[in-house]
Amino acid sequence: MPNYTLYYFNGRGRAEICRMLMSAASVPYTDKRFEFNEWDKYRNEMPSFCVPVLDIDGQNKMPETMAIARYLAREHGFYGKNNMDMFRIDYICDCFYEIMHDYMRYFHAKNGRFWGNDSDMKSSDLNPYMQTRYMETCRRILPFMERSLEMRNSGSQFFMGDQMTLCDMMCYCCLENPMMENQSMFNSYPKLMALWKRVAAHPKITGYLKKRCSTNW
Ligand SMILES: N[C@@H](CCC(=O)N[C@@H](CS)C(=O)NCC(=O)O)C(=O)O
Numbered sequence: 001m002p003n004y005t006l007y008y009f010n011g012r013g014r015a016e017i018c019r020m021l022m023s024a025a026s027v028p029y030t031d032k033r034f035e036f037n038e039w040d041k042y043r044n045e046m047p048s049f050c051v052p053v054l055d056i057d058g059q060n061k062m063p064e065t066m067a068i069a070r071y072l073a074r075e076h077g078f079y080g081k082n083n084m085d086m087f088r089i090d091y092i093c094d095c096f097y098e099i100m101h102d103y104m105r106y107f108h109a110k111n112g113r114f115w116g117n118d119s120d121m122k123s124s125d126l127n128p129y130m131q132t133r134y135m136e137t138c139r140r141i142l143p144f145m146e147r148s149l150e151m152r153n154s155g156s157q158f159f160m161g162d163q164m165t166l167c168d169m170m171c172y173c174c175l176e177n178p179m180m181e182n183q184s185m186f187n188s189y190p191k192l193m194a195l196w197k198r199v200a201a202h203p204k205i206t207g208y209l210k211k212r213c214s215t216n217w
Contacts, residue, residue, distance in 0.1 A: 004029035005055040006068075007046065009036060011217040013104060014065040015052040016173040017166075021069060023208035024169070025076035033213070036113060066097055073166035080165055092148060092159050092167035095141045096174040102137045103178055106130035107217060138178065138185060145171070146189045155191035157198075164202050172199040177217055 004022070008015035010033040022029050034042055046053050048063045054071075055061045062068060073079040073089075080089050108114050109126040149155040159167045175196060179186055186193055199205055 001027065002056045003058065005032050005058075006030070007032045007034075007042065007053045007055065007061075008051045009034060009039075010213070011215045012173070012176065013217060014100060016176070017065065017069045017170055018052055018054065018072060019212070020169050020173060020205065020208060021072040021076065021078060021166070023212075024078070024204040025072070027072075027076065031213075065100075066093065069093070069166060069170075078164070078166045078169070080160060085160060085165075089160065089165055089167045092145065093170045095145055095148075096167070096170040098137050099134075099141055099178065100174040102130070102134040103174075106134040107177070142186070142189050142192065146192050149191045149195060155195070158195065164199065164204070168195060168199050169205075172196055172205075 004027065006015060006018055006022075006029055012019075019031060021027075042051070043049050045061070046063065047061050050063060052065055052068060053061050053063050054068045062071070070079065070090075070093075080086050106127070109130040146155075149159055152159065152161045158164050159171070171192065175186070175192075179196070200209055
């Protein structure tokens with residue numbers, strides 16, 4: 001098995017799906033976390049100047065959250081059985097990742113990060129726009145995800161039926177912070193909320209959630 005190092009900030013954020021997949025697959029890896037004030041030291045080592053990045057054997061730094069997640073899911077059996085399964089898993093993952101993406105941009109804007117010197121807009125101007133955009137994305141995506149879940153086994157198991165796959169873990173990771181911030185926004189999606197709890201209780205996940213690093217994002 002390759003020697004993996006995952007680079008990200010000291011938070012769950014975009015990297016959490018990669019950590020969760022590696023843990024569910026019992027893949028050993030180094031979880032390299034750094035603080036925001038250390039970012040200048042790491043930025044230039046990252047191929048697209050962003051994280052997460054998965055380093056393989058100290059030779060190959062691979063960027064992009066969803067490329068890493070899909071690679072891990074394919075390697076470890078969390079990506080369905082055929083091309084049509086992957087099509088469905090992909091659209092569900094991409095929908096949840098839209099929420100994650102807009103949430104992270106809102107979260108960083110709110111905290112005045114990454115928009116500094118070369119942006120014309122101040123964080124105080126960006127913040128309301130990013131928040132509205134994120135909320136709109138939730139309003140558009142969540143009802144669709146609730147309906148997609150209901151398409152298999154009336155939504156009483158996982159998105160693909162009786163097996164947990166990448167897209168169920170994406171549901172968990174992408175909704176974690178939004179739910180912590182505003183639980184009531186999710187009351188209209190009972191099947192999704194039940195799925196969220198089902199993922200947390202899954203034998204491959206529950207141990208990870210208990211022992212993982214505790215951070216507020
Ligand atoms: N398209 C990339 C975006 C990654 C991204 O924007 N990461 C943020 C942290 S959540 C980052 O590294 N920001 C550093 C910067 O903008 O300087 C992905 O999906 O992985």
